[in-house]
Structure formats: C-alpha cells, structure tokens
Amino acid sequence: xxxxxxxxxxxxxxxxxxxxxxxxxxxxxxxxxxxxxxxxxxxxxxxxxxxxxxxxxxxxxxxxxxxxxxxxxxxxxxxxxxxxxxxxxxxxxxxxxxxxxxxxxxxxxxxxxxxxxxxxxxxxxxxxxxxxxxxxxxxxxxxxxxxxxxxxxxxxxxxxxxxxx
Numbered sequence: 638x639x640x641x642x643x644x645x646x647x648x649x650x651x652x653x654x655x656x657x658x659x660x661x662x663x664x665x666x667x668x669x670x671x672x673x674x675x676x677x678x679x680x681x682x683x684x685x686x687x688x689x690x691x692x693x694x695x696x697x698x699x700x701x702x703x704x705x706x707x708x709x710x711x712x713x714x715x716x717x718x719x720x721x722x723x724x725x726x727x728x729x730x731x732x733x734x735x736x737x738x739x740x741x742x743x744x745x746x747x748x749x750x751x752x753x754x755x756x757x758x759x760x761x762x763x764x765x766x767x768x769x770x771x772x773x774x775x776x777x778x779x780x781x782x783x784x785x786x787x788x789x790x791x792x793x794x795x796x797x798x799x800x801x802x
Contacts, residue, residue, distance in 0.1 A: 675711065682721060682777065682797040684752075688788040692717065693779065695797075699723040707732075708778055713739040719779040723799050727772040732756075734763040740781025744789065745769035750800030752793045755784050775799055 679694035694717055698704045704722050708714070724730065727748045734741070743756040756767045758781040769776070777795070784790075796802075 679718070680721075680797070682719070682795065684787075684789055685794040685796065686788045686790065687793075691787045691789065693719040693777070695719045695721040695777065697721055697723060699725075707737070708739075708741065709736040710738070714741075714778075714780045716780060716783060719777050721797065721799070722776040722778070724774055724776075727774050729769055729771070730773040730776055731766045731768040732776065732778075733766060734759050734761055737761055741778045742781055742784040742789075743767055744777040744779070744784060744795075745771075745773050746775040746777060746795050746800070747771055748774045750774070750795050750797075752789070752791050752795060754791055755789065757784060758782055 674696070677696045679696055682693045682695045684691050684693075696719075698707060698720055699722075704724075707722070708720055714720075722730075730745060732743050737759075738761050740758045740761055743759055745753045745755070747753045753773065754770045759767055775795070775797070
C-alpha cells in the first residue's frame with residue numbers, strides 16, 4: 638500500500654468523523670422569534686371557570702414567524718405553562734400540529750376575551766386543520782387534557798392584556 642492510499646484512507650476517515658460530529662451537534666429547529674422558547678419570558682394569563690380562576694404563565698407569539706412556529710419541536714409543556722398566539726386583527730384561525738411532538742389543547746378566544754371553542758388532546762404531528770368557530774383575537778395552547786382537568790369550557794373569560802376588560 639502506497640503512502641498516497643494511506644493518505645486517502647486517513648482523509649476519508651477524517652471527513653466521515655467530522656460529518657458525524659456535525660450531525661450530532663446539529664441544532665433542532667428553534668423558535669423564529671425572541672419571545673418564544675422554553676426559556677422565554679412569560680406573562681400571566683388567567684381564565685375564569687365555573688370552578689374558579691386558573692392561571693398560566695404564557696409565552697407570547699405575536700408576529701407571523703412566532704405564530705407559524707408555535708410549539709413545534711418542543712418538549713411537553715409543564716401544567717402551568719402555555720403559549721398565547723396574539724392576532725392584532727381578528728381572524729378565523731386554524732391551526733395544525735405539524736412537527737409538534739406532544740398533544741395540546743388548543744383554546745380559541747374571541748375578540749371579547751371569551752373562549753369560542755376548544756380542540757382537546759390534538760394529535761401530535763397531524764396536519765389536519767383545527768379551526769376556530771368564530772373570529773379570534775387569541776389562541777391559547779396548553780398541555781393536552783389540561784383544559785378538561787381544570788374545567789375550562791367555551792364561554793369562560795380569559796384575562797390578559799390583549800383582551801378588553
């Protein structure tokens with residue numbers, strides 16, 4: 638075996654090792670905005686239910702990139718966490734679960750701060766549309782099953798700065 642063959646073999650081995658190391662360190666796609674992510678600042682949101690007030694610490698997704706990314710690629714939410722999608726102009730919102738590994742309850746909130754409808758325990762990774770039944774100002778995503786556990790229902794009042802008092 639000539640030194641040229643040894644050099645070629647060593648070069649190939651080095652390139653394969655470097656490619657493997659890069660693949661191991663490749664970051665997961667992350668949030669597009671600064672106000673969302675597992676370490677993002679949160680704001681308090683409360684919901685007045687028949688059982689009393691419930692409280693969540695929510696990340697705010699208030700621009701197009703943040704809303705499009707949502708909770709994709711994220712670990713399951715703790716019980717007291719959520720993400721609030723703020724629509725500056727009311728719209729007929731429709732969501733999906735693309736690249737979202739855990740089930741969520743998707744709570745559609747009208748312009749008056751009242752819950753319009755709740756899509757409970759959505760299917761992870763599904764691309765099926767999950768629509769609101771009316772114009773929304775906000776959408777709250779929480780851990781799947783949490784809305785039922787806390788008695789959150791359509792008609793309940795959501796209290797947060799984006800909704801009128």
